[in-house]
Amino acid sequence: MRTKLCSFSVCLLFVACCATHLAAQQCSIAPKAANLGETLRLTCSGDLASARWNDRTIHLFAQPDGKKLGLMPVSVKDKPGPATIDFLSQQGATLASVKFVVRATRFPSENVRLSADIEALRSTPEEIKLLTDFRNGVSDQRFWQDPLAPPVEGCVTSPFGVKRLHNGKPTGEFHGGVDQRTPAGEPIRAIADGKIAYAQKFNVLGNAVGLDHGQGLGSMYLHMSKLEVAPCALVKKGDILGYAGSTGRSTGPHLHWVLYANGVNVNPGQWVKFTACPHPPKKK
Numbered sequence: 580m581r582t583k584l585c586s587f588s589v590c591l592l593f594v595a596c597c598a599t600h601l602a603a604q605q606c607s608i609a610p611k612a613a614n615l616g617e618t619l620r621l622t623c624s625g626d627l628a629s630a631r632w633n634d635r636t637i638h639l640f641a642q643p644d645g646k647k648l649g650l651m652p653v654s655v656k657d658k659p660g661p662a663t664i665d666f667l668s669q670q671g672a673t674l675a676s677v678k679f680v681v682r683a684t685r686f687p688s689e690n691v692r693l694s695a696d697i698e699a700l701r702s703t704p705e706e707i708k709l710l711t712d713f714r715n716g717v718s719d720q721r722f723w724q725d726p727l728a729p730p731v732e733g734c735v736t737s738p739f740g741v742k743r744l745h746n747g748k749p750t751g752e753f754h755g756g757v758d759q760r761t762p763a764g765e766p767i768r769a770i771a772d773g774k775i776a777y778a779q780k781f782n783v784l785g786n787a788v789g790l791d792h793g794q795g796l797g798s799m800y801l802h803m804s805k806l807e808v809a810p811c812a813l814v815k816k817g818d819i820l821g822y823a824g825s826t827g828r829s830t831g832p833h834l835h836w837v838l839y840a841n842g843v844n845v846n847p848g849q850w851v852k853f854t855a856c857p858h859p860p861k862k863k
């Protein structure tokens with residue numbers, strides 16, 4: 580009896596070891612070195628359910644090619660240096676670990692002059708809840724496909740990650756999206772297929788649209804003069820969501836748009852090609 584139990588345990592150990600080894604071969608991270616604000620694409624061919632990096636756990640979704648895909652965001656506030664992502668089974672056991680590097684990334688500072696009435700605008704608790712739920716929500720169906728399309732053609736007046744000062748005072752906040760030069764009234768288009776999560780007026784964001792692209796990818800478009808879509812509508816890449824304006828906390832007509840990967844603001848510049856406007860913000 581003792582011998583049987585022993586050989587059974589040894590066998591189990593061997594299986595576990597083999598599974599770990601195989602899974603390690605089957606998961607990859609791209610890119611292997613990421614700047615702050617970039618999105619890592621995690622691909623696995625094994626039967627893995629999720630991936631964890633520090634306190635961030637994301638779901639891996641089955642794709643038509645039989646592989647699993649997940650989008651792991653690197654936040655602007657993450658620590659540069661070597662890092663490891665663990666890949667987990669349905670039961671939460673670590674089956675594989677893959678290393679990558681978070682590169683030190685420098686973001687410029689930018690002062691924004693706001694009039695007193697615009698600076699005084701505040702979000703209501705209902706608005707904050709709606710926006711938080713949208714940011715953190717992950718839906719199973721994938722609508723998006725590569726490549727994403729820029730929502731407008733204008734050059735970038737303020738890139739992602741810029742440290743923001745309001746009227747000379749540091750806000751402790753960074754620019755969570757991209758500003759593109761956009762004349763009032765210009766159509767703003769969906770960067771990919773998706774489902775409209777909200778299309779309404781907010782105190783700070785102005786007329787805004789939130790678009791769920793599925794499987795952890797979302798986008799948001801602010802300060803519009805007019806909305807052209809309604810919640811729950813399905814849209815295709817390139818469909819008109821609304822028209823550019825300067826509603827909410829905005830100093831003039833432009834498009835501010837945001838890309839979310841599993842609840843974290845990520846750099847749209849990794850996904851979409853932009854041209855910078857002739858006068859970039861001053862570096863400090």
Ligand SMILES: [Zn+2]
Nearest residue numbers: 756757758835
């Ligand atoms: Zn902006």
